[in-house]
Amino acid sequence: MALSAVASAREILTRLHDVMAKRLPAQAKLNAVVNIIGEALDSEVCSIYLLREGVLELFATRGLAQEAVHVTKLALGEGLVGTIAGNVETLNLDEAASHPDFAYRPETGEEKYHSFAGVPIIRRERAVGVLAVQHAAARKYDDVEIEALQTVAMVLSELIANADLIDVAAAGSGGTTRMQSTAAVRVSGFRIVEGMASGVAVYHQPRIVIEHTVAEDTEAERHRVYAAFDKMREQIDRMASQAEFGVGGEHDEVLAMYKMFAYDEGWSRRINEAIDSGLTAEAAIERVQQRTRMRMREIDDPLLRDRMHDLEDLSNRLIRIVSGQLGTAAQMGLRQDSILIARNLGPAELLEYDRRRLKGVVLEEGSLTAHVTIVARAMGIPVLGRVRDVKKLIAEGDMLLLDVGEESLFIRPTTATEEAFEAKLELSQKRRAAFAQLRGEAPVTADGHRVTLMVNAGLRDDVAALDLTGADGIGLFRTEFQFLVSATLPRQQDQQKLYRSVLDAAGDRPVTFRTVDIGGDKALPYLNHDENGEEENPAMGWRALRLALSRDGLMKAQARALIEAGAGRTLNIMFPMVSEPWEFEEAHALFEAQRTWLASRGRKMPAEIRYGAMLEVPALAEVLDILLPKIDFLSIGTNDLTQFLFAADRAHPRLALRYDWLSPSILRFMKRVTMEAQAAGVQVAVCGEMGGRPLEAMALLGLGIDRLSISPAAVGPVKAMVRSLDRAKLLEHMENALVRPQGSLRESLEGWAAEHSVELA
Template structure:
């Protein structure tokens, strides 16, 4: 019979009853396949579970031989079921035996069946299994049937994900305990944390997939869609003066997606079929996420990302929390696929014990905000959101880069021991807070703080820093849907200077473009953003935006000292052009207000190897130079720091990098250019030891690194160590890091945090 909406509703209602009943998983699955087969007039309905090795195990069937359950096992590359699992998309075939991927399994008794419809069971983009229906006659399955089976697969995902293949035959109704799991990640903010997992992406419980009152659900969906559109329209009310002549295509495209009638109609269809409003949105989200996993076209990936974000926003509107996530657990660990800096700031006062992200690198904006908040954070954890469930207890070891899910007592006891040891170390560093970072032979090393938010300045005295060696100004631009107004920028810079209380603050001008795409400007994604239209290049091409920032910096300083630094300068002419714009703003301020900074220092960041060979041209022009280790080393080694497979392959503590930095130091010394270094590398006591041995006596780092680095500085006789260090540097030996470690041990330098 032709498939229709009443049949779909009947199926959904019957499934809702099964979901509400008590009983073990095996019994419920047997009921599900019977209901699907009878309602869809299919001769066969089967469910296959994907095992850890990729094989597919038959776990429930109506129409095939009952003895095949838990006995029929298909290889990951076997049959049409394997093909559906590999492609992660539906397959409808009129005559299955003629398909080249068909695999005959006599123990199932499937000889007479021809028509085949297979649907992947997905959770978080991961294939958990396959749901199939079959008919004896050749026939074409309609779009309604495919959509319905896709919805059922979504419901099944919540059941199948909790199944243990080793105990499928148990029928006693006992609940399976999920096992301990450990995943590796990259340390984004060091520390230790323990608590219950709170998922950032909205979760729709399986029990609430079905609508009790379809009219009420339709009205809820209508109201939520209207609320979503209104909130995005407000985001589009941008300040025309701030935007200048740049179009708003990026945000306009996002807005059009929210107003797309086909997306809304797809959601309404789900409600008409018997789903709740949340389940209908969740079905669309799963579809977008599955397509995103296989999409290779950058434009399509951006659109799918936007659609998934809209799905999440709409789920939060339906939850009645104005789109903002809520934390109710006292001891919580945030779990997310990805987070923007603005989203993470929403959790600033939530008392989080740790943060876990599936898609994040050390240099991502979310990672930098996490460090500013001082929350232990791991990123780049493959499979995170498919392995952690809401409410799972987790231990976040953001010292070794390990996540423990559902830890046992032994692990928890070890964690408590590590926390106690860490507290002892922190007490040791706190005792050094008021002491100078001076070597045993009297060389003073200035230790500065890296910052990007005014709340970072709260750590200035607590860490015992000499000032702020790098204040990243772009976060004010990135966390807002609109460009910050002049007065907003002035207010931020004033707060930073007031919190610094006379200590030096080096403001780095906006480092935008490339991977830091502004929502308020039409910035296109680039094939290689690290080498593209970014930083000082972008600023000099947007002089209106750039001069507004420079004016804000000058106005915020008033008659106090001001220090400004330009990022990613490649050729001296870029520095001269940027400095001239700054000087024009100083002149303008003096003419308009009668005020100008009492002392103005203008510096340049060395982040491209090209500039290292032009430093002589900056003699007498640049007041200081700061080596930006993050970008400089990725360009030096031609290794993208956002790509995990290569980002950790090349070591800054290597002869090539150290010899290059020695050349920079010698050039700066010969031309009387003050020099410093900033970036993640300076946070390591070992690499900081190398820097001061090369003559870099001013280092800027995250707040948590100042204690360990100060401890190292105060333990070394620098002149004696430097002499041996430079000898080792000129030796042709690949084991350079080990030699430096051995030297440090011989000289009694304290590098270990233990």
């Protein structure tokens, strides 16, 4: 905030403080407020709209017709005022009528005013009103004036709350008041960290309502913030050194970046500037947090939003410290097995909980790339994300059953549901124990054919799954995860350290490193890779090998890191999303150039480098005769391949149910690719979720594919299926089934498996 903005806000706040201290009716206070703001900003119109019974009502105005007060009403999303409240955003227009959401209200007499600026009045993260100014001249309001309006809107929130003018239903209950019946409910969400858990609902409650916003003594408030910063940084340092899941892994990088936010001078400076404007310490932190939150709503990049959540977590922590309030369940302690409910969580907040009592997490938001996801996975805590309306559906202390694998949360389950859940959990535990006993057994079919079962990985800690499952190696190591959790492009030596540690942990078992697959929906905030603006179809956009070849500096660094990490060993390199042979050739040439460069400097080389391609783009299947002589192995990526073949977004819930992996079109396509590759003497594998499902894996074996790279959890069930299977009979069945299929082969394969006693756990 510039000095003039600070001065403008302070002048208004000083006068507002006097008004709020007087014994006046709420309406009289609001009438005084609009005059104070209008005069301070030299604005001809200043109006306050408040949310009542679901609509925005004009409560006070200077400049508009007084007869419009309590008469003019706008729905959320209607007109400029409704747009501001609905989107919780600021508008600043030199010509209001030119905005597509402009709605004219003749009773207000506003037709002579051209310029318009409005900011939301926020209470508990929701808009409960709008503060707007207008001017006859067509001009945009200065940033100084907008800053002042936003600060004043925050103080107004306190005034109208104390006067009981806020629509409580609109403001939200804070997550502790039941707003629905006590009936059993099942809701769905997004699978973030797999697992099952049961426990009582506990609200994390990181938010604290600010009761006093206008400061009496600015210097005293500043000292309170300094002391709170010192205490918060001590907490973060202590947490980083005492993380109970041990040292090493990507979670170390997460906490390092989290510490970087905690020590960020820009953040503390903005809070100080807000205090200079006349706000209390709590209100200053909240003011900066509101600005961050509004920026988050404008950010399309999910990774950058996740980083902003870390800053929000720290803001909540700082407010709790400065106010002396214990605002989280972690600080009050969990008394029994619990499932945590939160809008979102920062990694440090999760680490504060007692792992013995915390059994699961349910988030209103959440994503696979959020920092809390990495920490939760390392701690072994199941997480279900994107669960809507949790505050309306769940009361503190409700019994919850969490089944992330089924993307389900059962609220206040019936006795029958509980019994079924417990039976499934017990069966799951028994199956895991049975699968664990197969760890030392080879995946050999009943008729003696050896199948290779590999695991997919992306974290250093995932390599432990090799010993836990008895897998043959890592068929897909996703190297992009290190890029996704870093604040800046990972240094070559950091990449090399990760790759070497993975190879060391794998021992003599093979590891296939997929070169970085970023871009599209996995954008990096520190790479401005999208020169053409937002992509409408990110999965089919500027990503993976396309992006890496255009950013050859990034790919050269990764090539050197991989080659040096693989010194003395066999190094398997796989390029993602190859669409045409020349792309593979260019990537191969880049790697070989780096090998030559390193060798010329006396660096120890890998004993062998094997190069492969991922077949995800259907076009590649039409030029296999050109590609196959150039590659050592081919991996079919079923996740992307399926959506490209069907022109169906795999994340779309309706389409996911419509198109089946066991459709003849998919199976015939894969059989053709497999036969052509095997005829050329090229090894074929399948990577992706399809190979991790026993029935689908059985179908793949029936196509002649005998190398699968799947999730660690799927190794046991798939191995059990393989060992119960007569492969020769299956090959014959699939050959006949694909001649004249009638729709999906799912039912016929299930029937065949039952008839031949194939274990499909």
